[in-house]
Amino acid sequence: MPAATGDVFAGLEPAPLWRYFKDLTQIPRPSKHEERVLQYLKDFASSRQLSWQQDAVGNLVIRRPGSGGGEAALPVVIQGHIDMVCEKEPSLNHDFLTMPLSLERRGDWIKARGTTLGADNGIGVAAALALLSCPPSATLPPLECLFTVDEETGLTGAFQLSPELLTGRTMLNLDTEDWGEVFVGCTGGGDMNLLMDVALEPLPQRGEQPGQGPMVAHMLHLGGLRGGHSGLNIAEGRGNALQLMARALAAAAAAAGPDGWRLGGAGGGDKRNAIARDAWALLLVAEDKQPAVVAAVQAVLDDLRAEYGSVEPGLTLRLEPHPEPVSEVVAPADSARLLALLRGLPHGPLRFSQDVAGLVETSSNVASLKEAESPSPAPGRRRYSVVTTTRSLLDPALEATRDVIQGLAQLAGCEVIRGRAYPGWRPNLESSVLKLTLEEYREVLGGRDAKVGAIHAGLECGIIGTKFPGMDMVSIGLSTSTHIRMT
Ligand SMILES: [Zn+2]
Structure with missing residues (x-):
């Protein structure tokens, strides 16, 4: 069945964000079966002369040098997971291992027909790709875009993340669900x-x-x-x-x-x-x-x-x-x-x-x-x-x-x-990246403050924070309500 992705993204801005998100909906990527989307990311990097590195479990980092005056800035890590929760209506014939999603637009919403959309965390991954594809004149610090595998069925990508992949100590995790919310802790x-x-x-x-x-x-x-x-x-x-x-x-x-x-x-x-x-x-x-x-x-x-x-x-x-x-x-x-x-x-x-x-x-x-x-x-x-x-x-x-x-x-x-415990992420309300995130949010929310919260469930940030002591992190994003956390 061909996916009817047609023009559902027509007119949406920023166009690169939606273009990459559309690409991701057409690549099967259940947890533990991320090889095709990893290849897509490697091809993306190679075609733009960006360097990439992968660890043994499959996590991939794509690096973009600073530009537009940000060349000497400290690197910033942008992180999202590339697997998605695969659920469908019982009557629908859909094989998540082989078939692209079929999309539709209903009013202001992009939806998948009869299946999960994978906005968790596809929209975060698309945002990272949009940043990586910014023109050379854009004012950006050096970026380390980290794409983790197998978040949804046990956070195993984060658990086995190689310490060699990252040098940055400031991180934006893009796996939070709602616009206007900033998460600063998890259990x-x-x-x-x-x-x-x-x-x-x-x-x-x-x-x-x-x-x-x-x-x-x-x-x-x-x-x-x-x-x-x-x-x-x-x-x-x-x-x-x-x-x-x-x-x-x-x-x-x-x-x-x-x-x-x-x-x-x-x-x-x-x-x-x-x-x-x-x-x-x-x-x-x-x-x-x-x-x-x-x-x-x-x-x-x-x-x-x-x-x-x-x-x-x-x-x-x-x-x-x-x-x-x-x-x-x-x-x-x-x-x-x-x-x-x-x-x-x-x-x-x-x-x-x-x-x-x-x-x-x-x-x-x-x-x-x-x-x-x-x-x-x-x-x-x-x-x-x-x-x-x-x-x-x-x-x-x-x-x-x-x-x-x-x-x-x-x-x-x-x-x-x-059983073996996985670490929590204690809120740090003095965090520099939190202050900066709130300032930026205030601007885009027209003077309104974003909501600062923490989640009583596991996030990759807890594990990544333990692997990279001193990592200053916030979690933001638009991963919608389809998020089913397995930990
Ligand atoms: Zn997620």
């Missing part, structure tokens, strides 16, 4: 995998416990939550399905008494960077305790509706009969450890920034509870994996929070696998 992060082995035992049979009827299986399900990104949405007070399910389970357990219930299994949550939306527990309840358990679950639901109200309008908590037979259950002491861990782990914003009003400085997310597939547990045992994701603008605060999680998990008898 670092680190995951934890908390492995808990639990003992399994046969389900108690009728008559084994005096005065008790048989145990009847039920599924307890907490769902309908909004979920969302574990960084960007962490301060909105949304419910965490795992923790709320554990709370309901604890209430049911209290109502049933120690011999009146058993845990058959539990799980919930999915992606490490998402707030858990759904969770379940297989609950076995002694027949005579069922009315008390049903009442306790209903009371928790009433409490949660009162607490979460308009934040979680879709919240559901159901206790339903489970028809399949259950033979093995978790040993009671181990059920108690698992519930205590889920309820005790920190979740949500833990501290706010002193520098940027309303910005979360440190947060943590209880992301998922799953059965661990490997290493396989001993016979008669089951291994649960609880994944947490912690973020902070401040690396020491990140690690201190991870220490808390580790300590708690060890108290609960877990083996702790502490």
